[in-house]
Amino acid sequence: MASGAKGDKVKDLQARLKQLDWYTDLIDGDYGKKTAEAVSGFQKKREIPVTGEVDQRTLDRLNGMTRKPTADELNNVAPKPKSPSMTLDDRCLQGRVVCISKAQRKLALVVDGKIQMQMDVRFGSELTPTRNGVFSVGWKSRNHVSSIYKTPMPYALFFSGGQAVHYSSDFAARGYNGSSHGCVNVRDKKKVAALFDSVSEGDKVVVYTG
Structure with missing residues (x-):
C-alpha cells in the first residue's frame, strides 16, 4: 500500500x-x-x-x-467511558458480598474481592436512614409491593427488616433529588434484575459510610 x-x-x-x-x-x-x-x-x-x-x-x-x-x-465510534470502580470496604473482600457504599453512592456484587457488577444507588433520608452494618439477604421478592407505602419494589433483596435493595422508578426519573424510606434504590432496571438473579438468600450484605 x-x-x-x-x-x-x-x-x-x-x-x-x-x-x-x-x-x-x-x-x-x-x-x-x-x-x-x-x-x-x-x-x-x-x-x-x-x-x-x-x-x-x-x-x-x-x-x-x-x-x-x-x-x-x-468507524470512528468513541469508546464509552467506564464507570470508575468503587473502593471496597475490607468486609467485602471475602466470599460473595453485596457491597454498598453510601459515600460513593454505589453498590457492587463482589466475589472473593473482585467486582462482578456495579450500579448507582441512593438511600433513605435523615428521617428514614438506611442502616449501616453487616447483614445477609433474608429473602427475595421479584415483584414486591410495599405493604406500608403501596409502591412497587421490583427485584427486592431484603437484608434488614423492611429495608431492601430494589429497583426504583422514582430514582430513575428524579435521580438524587429524592430519597427512599430506608431502602437501597437502584435506577438501572437491567442491572438490578441481573443482581437479583445472581444473589442468593444468605449472601452477605455490607452497608458502610465510606
Missing part, C-alpha cells in the same frame, strides 16, 4: 497505527499524507527502511504489535 490507495485495507492499516498512537486522524480508508507520515514514523522507530509505503516487512511488524481492529474503531 502507498499514497493514493483506498479501501478497507487502508482502514485496517490506519486503525492499527492508531492503536500505537502513530495515526490520530479519522479512519477514512484514504492513504493520504497523514497516513504516509504515520507509516514513516512507525518504520523509523522499528529501523525499517523509511519509505512511507507499506511493504510486507512493515505490515508483518505492524500486525504483530496490534490486534484486529473492532468495528467501532474502523
Whole structure:
C-alpha cells in the first residue's frame, strides 16, 4: 500500500497505527499524507527502511504489535467511558458480598474481592436512614409491593427488616433529588434484575459510610 490507495485495507492499516498512537486522524480508508507520515514514523522507530509505503516487512511488524481492529474503531465510534470502580470496604473482600457504599453512592456484587457488577444507588433520608452494618439477604421478592407505602419494589433483596435493595422508578426519573424510606434504590432496571438473579438468600450484605 502507498499514497493514493483506498479501501478497507487502508482502514485496517490506519486503525492499527492508531492503536500505537502513530495515526490520530479519522479512519477514512484514504492513504493520504497523514497516513504516509504515520507509516514513516512507525518504520523509523522499528529501523525499517523509511519509505512511507507499506511493504510486507512493515505490515508483518505492524500486525504483530496490534490486534484486529473492532468495528467501532474502523468507524470512528468513541469508546464509552467506564464507570470508575468503587473502593471496597475490607468486609467485602471475602466470599460473595453485596457491597454498598453510601459515600460513593454505589453498590457492587463482589466475589472473593473482585467486582462482578456495579450500579448507582441512593438511600433513605435523615428521617428514614438506611442502616449501616453487616447483614445477609433474608429473602427475595421479584415483584414486591410495599405493604406500608403501596409502591412497587421490583427485584427486592431484603437484608434488614423492611429495608431492601430494589429497583426504583422514582430514582430513575428524579435521580438524587429524592430519597427512599430506608431502602437501597437502584435506577438501572437491567442491572438490578441481573443482581437479583445472581444473589442468593444468605449472601452477605455490607452497608458502610465510606
